[in-house]
Amino acid sequence: MRRSASLQTLLFYGLSGPIIALNVGLLSILFNYFKHPITIVSVAAILAFLLNYPVKFFERARITRTQAVIIVLLVTLTLFVILGVTLVPIVIDQTIQLLNKIPDWLTASQTNLEQLEAFAQKRRLPLDLRVLSNQINASIQNIVQQLASGAVGVAGTLLSGLLNIVLVVVLAFYMLLYGDRVWLGLINLLPSHIGVPLTVSLQLNFQRFFLSQLLLGLFMVVTLTPIFIVMKAPFALLFAIVIGISELIPFIGATLGIGLVTILVMLQNGWLGVQVAIAAMIMQQIKDNLLAPKLLGDFIGLNPIWIFISILIGFEIAGLLGTLVAVPIAGTIKGTFDAIKTNKGGNFVSPFTISHDSPEDRIN
Template structure:
């Protein structure tokens, strides 16, 4: 019996790794093949998850779900139009200016390296920056070529993005109206013991995770914008929004956003870069230690190592979209199995009612 049990364990763990690797590879291939529709459906589902909160508030006020969805959709579209008319053109203009400035900043940083090397030679210090300066020259040439080629397709990219945004909003509208019926049909494909734990874990992780990340990112954007303006940071609004958007990627997003901004500012003014680093890290600590625990809590309950692993696997499978959904997916899997082990499906609180369609 012991030999049989040990043999089964050996087969389970021995075959588990290759099967997981094969599934990851298969998912990455499927995503690359159906990348655009999967991306649109995913963002529409995320938007529907987020808009379900205000829809529920209207339903509590004795408003029918259809009317509540229409009201929320009209308000959302109004906000999108206001942002598109006021903020988007400003961001596009600042982005174009930044891309035009980067070659000049790289050239200035190259001059600084040359001066540093001359200073080191005067002090007889063994520093040779010729390799670094040659790499900077190559980077400048590649950047200029990419800017020249990318500017040609900018209008097409903006048009494609606008069409995709319209599709996302329309799909989110239909998901809010009829998503429960579709979800009920899909969830019935799972074994009965998985249905309720999986549904509640998915709701808890996706709704709470993305709502919390959006609020944290908005906090960083709103707080850093006036700070950058006071410090006279170039492209203050663009840099603050970049850091805010990076907050959507958990665990490593904030470091990537802050690091990118600090490096860009460093190319122009090292002392200003130090001030930017201090200000952003200080606000990041306030967010992480005061706001994030209240918003996020421990509803995911994942070890930081597994968070990092899930982000890497998500990026390998689906790129940026994979990094955004990797943590809530991992939290959903963990939450489902935790509930199944405990045998108490009431550990989760559902915010979206799944009901059977009785019209048929």
């Protein structure tokens, strides 16, 4: 009996690795094949998750769900139009100016490195920065070329982008209205002891995660913009938005955003780049230690190592979209398995609407 049990355990752990690798490869192939519809559905689902909170607020005021959804979507579209008219042109203008000024900054940084190397040679210090300078210049020039080509591509596909936005909004509208019915139909295919905790974990990880990340990113943009303006940092609004958007990528996004902005500012002024990095890191610590625990809590419960691994796997499968949804998906899987192990199914809560029925009524 012991040999049989140990053999089963060995087979289980021995085959689980290849099976997981095979499934990851299949997911990557499927995503590449259905990339556009999967992206549209995923973005629409995230938007529906976020808008479900204000929809619930209006429902408490005894407004029908259809009316609440229409009101929330109209308000959201109005805000997007306002941002598109006021903020987006400024960001585009600063981006174009940044791309035009980077060659001059590269020349200035090359001069600064040569002066530093000459200073070291006078004092007989073994400092050779030529290789580092060439590598930095080549890397940044490559980034500029990619950004420029990307900007041309975006400009050339503007009509397609607007069509995608319309599809996302329309799909999010129907998800808010009928998403619970679709989800209930899918959940009915699973046993109740799996479907119920899966639903609860999905709502907890996706809704709360994306709302929290959005608020934390907004905090970084709102606080860093005036700080950068006071410090007279170039392109203050653009750099603050870059750091805020990078906040959407958990665990490593903010660090990457701050590092990129610091390098760009240091090309123009080394000391100013250090000041920008210090200010951004201070606000990041305030965000991580004061705001994030209150917004996020420990609802994901993942070890940082697993978070990093899930982000890498998500990027490998679906690129940027994969990095955004990797952590909540991993948290949903972990929460579901934990609930199954402890035999705590929880109450059924639709990811898109408010559920007033008992778990037995909704599942059965």
